[in-house]
Amino acid sequence: MAAGAPNHVGTIPNPANGTTDQNKQTQVTDVPRVVDYWQRAQWLRAAVLGANDGLVSVASLMMGVGAVNKDAKAMLLAGFAGLVAGACGMAIGEFVSVFTQYEVEVGQMKRDMIKSEQGERDLEMAMEKRKSIPNPMQAALASAFSFSIGGLVPLLSGSFVSVYKIRLLVIVVVVSLALVAFGSVGSLLGKTPMTRSCVRFMIGGWMAMAITFGLTKLLSAGGLEI
Numbered sequence: 001m002a003a004g005a006p007n008h009v010g011t012i013p014n015p016a017n018g019t020t021d022q023n024k025q026t027q028v029t030d031v032p033r034v035v036d037y038w039q040r041a042q043w044l045r046a047a048v049l050g051a052n053d054g055l056v057s058v059a060s061l062m063m064g065v066g067a068v069n070k071d072a073k074a075m076l077l078a079g080f081a082g083l084v085a086g087a088c089g090m091a092i093g094e095f096v097s098v099f100t101q102y103e104v105e106v107g108q109m110k111r112d113m114i115k116s117e118q119g120e121r122d123l124e125m126a127m128e129k130r131k132s133i134p135n136p137m138q139a140a141l142a143s144a145f146s147f148s149i150g151g152l153v154p155l156l157s158g159s160f161v162s163v164y165k166i167r168l169l170v171i172v173v174v175v176s177l178a179l180v181a182f183g184s185v186g187s188l189l190g191k192t193p194m195t196r197s198c199v200r201f202m203i204g205g206w207m208a209m210a211i212t213f214g215l216t217k218l219l220s221a222g223g224l225e226i
Contacts, residue, residue, distance in 0.1 A: 047142045047143070047145075047146045048146070048182065048185075048186040049143065049146075050090050050094075050142065050143035050144065050145070050146030050147040050150065051146040051147065051149055051150035051182050052150060052179075052182055052201060052204075052205075053086065053090060053147055053150065054083065054086060054087070054090075054146065054147035054148060054149065054150025054151035054152075055150035055151065055153055055154065055175060055178055055179065055182065055205065056150075056175075056179075056204065056205045056208045056209070057082055057086050057147075057151065057208075058079050058082045058083050058086065058150070058151035058153075058154050058155055059153075059154035059171055059172075059175045059205070059208075059209055060208045060209045060211075060212040060213075061078050061079060061082040061212070062075045062076075062078060062079040062082075062154055062155070062158060062171060063168065063171065063172075063209045063212055063213040064078075064212040064213060064215075064216040065078040065079075065216075066164070066167070066168055066213070067212075067213045067214075067216040067217040067220065068216055068217065068219075068220040070164040072158070072159075072161070072162060072164075072167060075158060075167070076155065076158065076159055079151070079154060079155045079158070080155060082151065083147075083148060083151035083152070083155060086147050086151060087144045087147045087148045087151070088144070090143040090144055090147045091140040091141070091143055091144035091147075092140070093143075094136075094139045094140045094142075094143040094144075095136050095137065095139065095140035097139075098135070098136040098139040098140070099136035102136055150178070150182070153174060153175060153178045154171050154174065154175050157170050157171055157174035157175070158170065158171050172209065175205060175209070176202060176205065176206070179198070179201040179202045179204075179205045180198045180201065180202060182201055183197040183198035183199075183200065183201035183202070184197070184198060186201075
């Protein structure tokens, strides 16, 4: 090439670099959000426990009354009273329990901060830890709401059946389906084995209804009638 000739050779962009940059951006963008199942378990426990208690308690109470009284009105009144009393009891019990846990953990954090020589750093760590402590009011409302939802299932399923034996059968079938549904939801939210979760829910519900029905029937055989 002659001296002084213009150099037409420029910098050629490397397609590989552009692809690499795009891949990096895609990787950064596509990073999956990490779910903290420990924090989720705090409210999930209260919600699942409340729904299961409402379902099993109200159904068992209705089955127990149905063991000695075939009147649909008596079963519905017992179920409604159990729903209201159970929801209030769950809310109060959960609030007291979680608030006690809250006070114990906060008190322990304060004692650890006093003993530590790294005050500011430990304060930041304590504040982060405090965010993971369950909220008493949130737990109480979750328990009361979920108990009411669970209790409405047997209450409504037995409201429209006038024949005694069919009413009992409908309650058992509907409650069993609801137990499977609650077990499935709890398994999906908590990422636990679904089959074992559903089996635990169903066996527990069946045992509660059978024991309540049987013992009440036995008590009625001794001369007590409603």
